[in-house]
Amino acid sequence: MGYSAKKTLKEVSVAISFIFIAFVARWLDFFYYNSPDKPGSLIFSKLVGSLLVVLAVSILNLKWGEVGFTKKNFLRYLYYGLILLFVYIFLFYFLKPYLFYLFKFSIPEFSLSFSFPYYDRNYILELSMLTLNMVCEEGLFRGILQTRLKKIVPLFYAILIQSILFGLWHTTWALYNNQGFFSFYNLGYFLYTFGFGMIVGYIFEWTGTLTIPIIIHFFAGDNPFSISFFKDGAENITSVRDGMVVFAVSLTMIIIFLFISYTLLKKKVIIKKRK
Amino acid sequence: MGRRVSLSVVIGISLIFLTIIPLGMYLGYILDGKLNSSPLFFIIFSLASVILSLYLVYKSWDTLQRKL
Numbered sequence A: 001m002g003y004s005a006k007k008t009l010k011e012v013s014v015a016i017s018f019i020f021i022a023f024v025a026r027w028l029d030f031f032y033y034n035s036p037d038k039p040g041s042l043i044f045s046k047l048v049g050s051l052l053v054v055l056a057v058s059i060l061n062l063k064w065g066e067v068g069f070t071k072k073n074f075l076r077y078l079y080y081g082l083i084l085l086f087v088y089i090f091l092f093y094f095l096k097p098y099l100f101y102l103f104k105f106s107i108p109e110f111s112l113s114f115s116f117p118y119y120d121r122n123y124i125l126e127l128s129m130l131t132l133n134m135v136c137e138e139g140l141f142r143g144i145l146q147t148r149l150k151k152i153v154p155l156f157y158a159i160l161i162q163s164i165l166f167g168l169w170h171t172t173w174a175l176y177n178n179q180g181f182f183s184f185y186n187l188g189y190f191l192y193t194f195g196f197g198m199i200v201g202y203i204f205e206w207t208g209t210l211t212i213p214i215i216i217h218f219f220a221g222d223n224p225f226s227i228s229f230f231k232d233g234a235e236n237i238t239s240v241r242d243g244m245v246v247f248a249v250s251l252t253m254i255i256i257f258l259f260i261s262y263t264l265l266k267k268k269v270i271i272k273k274r275k
Numbered sequence B: 001m002g003r004r005v006s007l008s009v010v011i012g013i014s015l016i017f018l019t020i021i022p023l024g025m026y027l028g029y030i031l032d033g034k035l036n037s038s039p040l041f042f043i044i045f046s047l048a049s050v051i052l053s054l055y056l057v058y059k060s061w062d063t064l065q066r067k068l
Helices: A003-031 A043-059 A075-102 A121-152 A155-169 A170-174 A184-207 A211-221 A239-263 A265-274 B002-033 B040-067
Strands: A110-113 A228-230
Touching: A003 A043, A003 A110, A003 A155, A003 A170, A003 B002, A003 B040, A043 A265, A075 A211, A075 A228, A075 A239, A075 B040, A110 A265, A121 A155, A121 A184, A121 A239, A121 B002, A170 A184, A184 A211, A184 A239, A228 B002, B002 B040
Parallel strands: none
Antiparallel strands: A110 A228
């Protein structure tokens, strides 16, 4: 076994253990402080996660550019990121629920709602929590774990492992809402976050920076402005058939979104391959 | 070291972390609920399980290296 592989395996185990330490802080935040109901929800665990990212970068002797936090081509990726953000919102907030309702033989009632930020203490705390969340989640899963994994493991498996852990990371919401680990709610949420991890992992791989993942994660994944197009809001899964429908529709949306982002970023990919 | 071998090693590492750390967390969570202590046991058990899993990973890594 080569020296570099041994070193990278050490880095991988450090990255996964740091994710679990952040998960412990997340559990503490959820089930001891009940912070989703309090102002600045989950801010403690996000702070711990961000500090762990900084710690990991310093003890593994990484550069910030390697981890994805760079200004390189910032404006260009901002432009592409905003385009992809609108595509994402259209696909996952409009088309996916619409198709879900159609497959349930019901006609959805349209009502566009968009809450504009009101500047009180609670909202500012929540926005700062979401900002820390970008450093914490994107940094831990994409920035550190995925870049370490892809050195020793085929790329697809690196993104797969990263997104499975990302999906498991979000199952605490189902437990917090008293839905149970093996519930349809948890299944739907796990699939959604797993697919999000796959999408964002591939985009990070193609562009090499976390600019587009952060834009999509902040505005669409966490939805701080609570955008919705339908009166009923999120689709609720109550039977196996619904679960299958959601699975099929989400898979289609993920493939469409990956295809669109690949065609949009194709130029960049070719440039990267030539290097 | 082939990429397939390292894939199985990585899966093993993640499985060690995935089983041991949540187990320790859950144990601490249950003890806290029974003894009505604030997150004391949860923190102790989860930190202990993190250390235990890291120790197990490095121990198994050593064994693997000696065998190969």
